[in-house]
Amino acid sequence: MPEIPHDFGVGRSDPGTFPTESIKAAALAAIDTEAVELNNYPGSLGHSGFRAVMARRESEREGVGVDPDHIVVTNGSMQAVTLCAEALQQQPGDTVIVEEFSYPGTLSAYRSLKLDMVGIPLDGGGMKMDALEDALVRLEREQRRPRFIYAISTYQNPTGFVMPRARRMELIEIARRFGVPVVEDNCYGDVHYEGPVEPSIYALDDDPNHIYLCSLSKILAPGFRLGYILARPPMLETILARRHDAGSNYFASAVVAEFYRDGIAAHAAVTTPPLRRKRDLLCALLEANAADICAWSEPPGGLFIWVRLPADTDLAKLYSLALSRGVNYLPGSDFHYRAAEVPYLRLAFGHLPDTSIETGVPILARCIREARTSNEPVDVDSLF
Amino acid sequence: MPEIPHDFGVGRSDPGTFPTESIKAAALAAIDTEAVELNNYPGSLGHSGFRAVMARRESEREGVGVDPDHIVVTNGSMQAVTLCAEALQQQPGDTVIVEEFSYPGTLSAYRSLKLDMVGIPLDGGGMKMDALEDALVRLEREQRRPRFIYAISTYQNPTGFVMPRARRMELIEIARRFGVPVVEDNCYGDVHYEGPVEPSIYALDDDPNHIYLCSLSKILAPGFRLGYILARPPMLETILARRHDAGSNYFASAVVAEFYRDGIAAHAAVTTPPLRRKRDLLCALLEANAADICAWSEPPGGLFIWVRLPADTDLAKLYSLALSRGVNYLPGSDFHYRAAEVPYLRLAFGHLPDTSIETGVPILARCIREARTSNEPVDVDSLF
Numbered sequence: 001m002p003e004i005p006h007d008f009g010v011g012r013s014d015p016g017t018f019p020t021e022s023i024k025a026a027a028l029a030a031i032d033t034e035a036v037e038l039n040n041y042p043g044s045l046g047h048s049g050f051r052a053v054m055a056r057r058e059s060e061r062e063g064v065g066v067d068p069d070h071i072v073v074t075n076g077s078m079q080a081v082t083l084c085a086e087a088l089q090q091q092p093g094d095t096v097i098v099e100e101f102s103y104p105g106t107l108s109a110y111r112s113l114k115l116d117m118v119g120i121p122l123d124g125g126g127m128k129m130d131a132l133e134d135a136l137v138r139l140e141r142e143q144r145r146p147r148f149i150y151a152i153s154t155y156q157n158p159t160g161f162v163m164p165r166a167r168r169m170e171l172i173e174i175a176r177r178f179g180v181p182v183v184e185d186n187c188y189g190d191v192h193y194e195g196p197v198e199p200s201i202y203a204l205d206d207d208p209n210h211i212y213l214c215s216l217s218k219i220l221a222p223g224f225r226l227g228y229i230l231a232r233p234p235m236l237e238t239i240l241a242r243r244h245d246a247g248s249n250y251f252a253s254a255v256v257a258e259f260y261r262d263g264i265a266a267h268a269a270v271t272t273p274p275l276r277r278k279r280d281l282l283c284a285l286l287e288a289n290a291a292d293i294c295a296w297s298e299p300p301g302g303l304f305i306w307v308r309l310p311a312d313t314d315l316a317k318l319y320s321l322a323l324s325r326g327v328n329y330l331p332g333s334d335f336h337y338r339a340a341e342v343p344y345l346r347l348a349f350g351h352l353p354d355t356s357i358e359t360g361v362p363i364l365a366r367c368i369r370e371a372r373t374s375n376e377p378v379d380v381d382s383l384f
Numbered sequence: 385m386p387e388i389p390h391d392f393g394v395g396r397s398d399p400g401t402f403p404t405e406s407i408k409a410a411a412l413a414a415i416d417t418e419a420v421e422l423n424n425y426p427g428s429l430g431h432s433g434f435r436a437v438m439a440r441r442e443s444e445r446e447g448v449g450v451d452p453d454h455i456v457v458t459n460g461s462m463q464a465v466t467l468c469a470e471a472l473q474q475q476p477g478d479t480v481i482v483e484e485f486s487y488p489g490t491l492s493a494y495r496s497l498k499l500d501m502v503g504i505p506l507d508g509g510g511m512k513m514d515a516l517e518d519a520l521v522r523l524e525r526e527q528r529r530p531r532f533i534y535a536i537s538t539y540q541n542p543t544g545f546v547m548p549r550a551r552r553m554e555l556i557e558i559a560r561r562f563g564v565p566v567v568e569d570n571c572y573g574d575v576h577y578e579g580p581v582e583p584s585i586y587a588l589d590d591d592p593n594h595i596y597l598c599s600l601s602k603i604l605a606p607g608f609r610l611g612y613i614l615a616r617p618p619m620l621e622t623i624l625a626r627r628h629d630a631g632s633n634y635f636a637s638a639v640v641a642e643f644y645r646d647g648i649a650a651h652a653a654v655t656t657p658p659l660r661r662k663r664d665l666l667c668a669l670l671e672a673n674a675a676d677i678c679a680w681s682e683p684p685g686g687l688f689i690w691v692r693l694p695a696d697t698d699l700a701k702l703y704s705l706a707l708s709r710g711v712n713y714l715p716g717s718d719f720h721y722r723a724a725e726v727p728y729l730r731l732a733f734g735h736l737p738d739t740s741i742e743t744g745v746p747i748l749a750r751c752i753r754e755a756r757t758s759n760e761p762v763d764v765d766s767l768f
Binding site for chain 1: 394396397398399402404407408411412415416418419420421422423424425426458459460462463465466475476489492493496601605606607608609625626628629630631632633634635636638639735
């Protein structure tokens with residue numbers, strides 16, 4: 001497949017700040033230290049040093065104590081997403097609650113497991129709590145108690161929203177009232193550019209039904225395939241009982257634990273400024289090229305911009321037109337829980353050189369104009 | 385947990401031949417080469433260089449061409465075992481065929497998936513084909529066509545048997561006649577000490593329903609958590625469609641591909657002689673200490689000795705007695721498809737220093753004598 005010059009598709013880390021030399025040093029140290037241990041199976045929780053480093057990461061961000069023995073190392077957060085669903089599902093057709101727009105990997109896993117998804121509409125503060133409550137009342141009437149609520153609480157993918165603290169408290173209260181566990185995916189949480197960091201749900205409430213997922217793919221690199229689940233007994237045992245891969249990658253965990261032995265802050269200080277600059281660049285280019293036809297998110301963290309297209313856009317035409325001119329993106333339908341055609345697209349920017357962003361956005365804006373079926377003025381006041 | 389001095393429990397690789405310096409060199413080279421690629425997701429097949437090296441491994445052992453694009457990298461062969469079962473299962477309660485004694489990881493995964501296992505008796509040549517055929521006839525009458533037959537064809541775990549070529553041909557014929565896919569687990573195949581190497585089922589027959597599993601855990605180390613599935617379309621697509629972890633460990637794959645860039649033979653030449661010596665040592669010690677009360681396998685490969693105990697052994701007493709004297713093993717019930725109490729135990733020897741074997745076997749033999757409930761002579765002529 002030829003390289004696409006302006007590939008705003010899959011979210012990736014920035015190769016420009018990949019710490020090659022530090023990872024090499026960490027690998028040498030870890031292989032020496034772990035030469036004997038590498039000959040053992042890692043166990044279902046995984047490398048203890050890695051879990052200690054991640055417990056520290058969580059404690060420092062959230063200001064609460066985190067027990068490393070409540071952390072389960074997984075093959076990226078995608079194994080975490082899938083494993084939790086498998087553990088909580090009782091049969092095909094079980095109901096789960098998701099945001100109306102969510103991460104395609106999660107949607108694809110849930111579809112494959114034959115989970116029946118109920119999508120809750122979003123606004124700038126995330127999942128709308130009145131809509132969630134209405135859905136739960138309706139499902140209770142139909143005797144379809146959902147197995148869990150899946151929510152990306154911070155720098156949501158694809159919308160970039162952050163759920164405010166007050167709404168998190170509402171979510172906790174509603175989930176408890178209806179007896180439904182919350183699976184909180186915070187894999188973008190440490191890709192933070194400015195403003196306050198909202199607390200994670202597990203840090204606000206000690207309900208043992210909460211499950212928390214996180215990842216190394218967004219702060220270090222997806223090729224290490226490291227993520228984790230944070231859960232308390234007995235939920236922890238329920239999850240581990242469904243795990244059958246003899247444990248996560250001990251080698252990669254050992255190297256990454258060594259790399260982060262003094263915490264994640266020093267590396268984040270290197271990676272975050274270029275990402276913030278790319279976000280600013282992308283938003284400025286949208287402003288210069290598409291302010292009259294599009295609305296978009298300007299998230300205080302994460303790797304994505306969510307763009308609302310004019311309602312009269314021919315979505316199929318736009319996609320093929322853009323691709324023919326070297327611009328790739330993910331269409332809104334990829335993120336919709338029922339794969340509905342919706343006038344949105346997502347731009348991933350973390351891995352792109354500035355020049356690709358600078359040349360790509362004007363091309364995309366021209367494609368949008370060409371793919372419209374009218375010249376009516378567009379309401380660009382609201383993303384939703 | 386205090387260290388057990390004579391731990392014949394879990395099968396592990398030998399830390400004494402772990403190639404620390406070569407792995408360090410491979411890590412340095414791979415991190416330099418892959419610094420950009422590590423920022424991408426590996427895709428569902430996995431690292432192409434690793435797949436090429438494993439295709440070569442298979443081709444050289446089997447004397448047939450193997451397409452690297454038919455190889456799916458997995459998180460050890462256990463993810464391969466679980467993923468194939470998930471892909472072939474249609475509903476809870478589905479029937480699968482296994483050897484009467486098999487790998488506990490597989491049995492545990494199948495139980496968790498609510499697969500209904502039918503166990504086929506073994507003899508020194510593996511799964512008995514008349515018993516397999518009888519079972520398939522009965523299941524057909526009951527309209528319960530099995531989803532697949534799982535067989536460890538070479539240096540079977542726990543029995544050490546090798547299925548002879550003629551029986552493999554019978555298995556192929558029976559599986560085709562009844563329309564049941566074969567899942568062949570060959571994770572011990574390259575831990576080979578002497579005599580001919582029997583061909584793998586995929587090398588004898590090009591039925592696109594065959595699935596083949598292999599591992600790096602037995603030839604290198606379990607801590608790398610690398611295994612693979614070899615399958616042809618459309619079976620390959622069926623398996624990939626059930627995978628939801630965003631791909632296997634790219635970092636570990638890159639390092640191991642670099643380590644094995646010239647094939648697996650050179651490292652095997654280092655690791656195999658000590659393992660063969662340990663097998664010989666363990667068998668000689670059994671001969672010297674337990675020849676009148678036990679029968680055992682003397683497999684031409686693999687990491688395990690399967691020991692038949694006197695029928696009058698108090699199995700629970702033996703286990704606690706042995707553990708109290710510092711000897712651990714896995715009891716036969718761990719390997720039985722219905723967890724039946726059977727007068728067998730398995731000794732893993734690959735990871736143990738010679739001195740542990742030398743001192744452990746006499747202790748174990750004394751424990752067996754003490755755990756017997758009679759002094760009747762024992763028939764030690766047959767392992768089965």
